[in-house]
Amino acid sequence: MGLILYHFPPSGPSRGALLAAKAIGADVDVQIVNLFKKEQLKEDFVKINPQHTVPTLVDGDVSIWDSHAIGTYLATTYGKDETLYPKDPKQRALIDQRLYFDCGTLYPRIRAICFPVLFLGEDQIYDEHKAPLEEALGFLDVFLEGNEFVTGNKLTVADCSLVASTSSIAAIGWDLSPYSNVAAWVARCSLAIPGYAEFNQTGADEFGKLVRSKLAPGQL
Template identity: 30%
Template sequence: MMALDAMNLSITEVDLNMDKGEHRTPEMVTMNPLQTLPIFKDRELVLYDSQAITTYLASRYNNCGRLLPLDPGGRAIVDQLLHFNSGILYPLYRSAAHPILYDNCNFVMPQQVCNIQCAYRDLECMLVGRTWLGGSWPTLGDISIAATISTLQILVPIDKLKYPRLSSWLYRMSEELFYITANKKGLGEFSRRIDSGCVCDEREFKCPRSSIGRRSGAVGGKNEDI
């Protein structure tokens, strides 16, 4: 969703309630045997990995080279960040959050906290001499990692004294319009659910079914619904 808003693209978005198993219907399983979200369909093409989806969208519909560099070196840097997110950060989120969300666990295990802190330290080192992870401006790599880190830091807060560069980077990301329109609302839903252990009211947090709908509420860099 952040990538869509950053590229000013609009697609038809369909909400599925994972708590009710709507992602496991025969139709959904046919499109994605892994039974995960998101699922993206463009004519006959079906993708079900967010990194693959965003790079496809940038390559096919927003080939300006800013979010996804055109030169091989710049593209490799973004790919490297996407792999770090999917291979390191997301598994850390899943192992820490799912017991709380689905197994009535009330805390993050000490070893998981340690592993997440190690990932924070790695990102802190990756930001030495850099304003953004991907280069001189936010790229799909920054967006992908911001989606996971903004969620992880609800479970294990980022210590500003230990990780000042990472903390500053996340703050800069949070000021980007695409972050405000497409990430903050869901982040609030996740935070409340972690705190309460309950499913949130869908009517309160339901996002508009198109990127145009999300962006139309943004005024001067702020979203009135947030």
């Protein structure tokens, strides 16, 4: 039995895991779990992942969820070389830090804006949520100063996660122009990651369109 990735295209974290798989060259069987239809609550899926989240990776008798854990697992287990997740402790620690920045800082601040709009009936984006996201994008811009990618001049699994998050907020119409390093990096990732348009941008656009459709005029 091969690798199975349970995936929902509008989800930034889910796209981050899929981008990592594509960058690594791992052959994954993508199975769609529609969160809007609550398919993640089906009994068969809950048996695989009791936290019922996507993405979820199944590799034989092992199930892994959280996109960052999936990316590093795939790179360690199936990577053709160490480029995307080197074994060197210092290099790996820097990649891990960027991954933790995504899951602990950037993505939660994106979610704080988009989740209430998608699921709680909000139609506005409040300043109290805008400022933290701008701060996180500013941090990312600093990480990229003088670098082509988020840990240096080579693509890693950290780029896959962070660009999936960043493209999600860009797709709702967030202005990235104040962060020139970020904007240029997104463009580089779109060329460096195989299948970027199909496996990331299409889902980001779907996500962005849905969020925009629920916002009051003039929110962005």
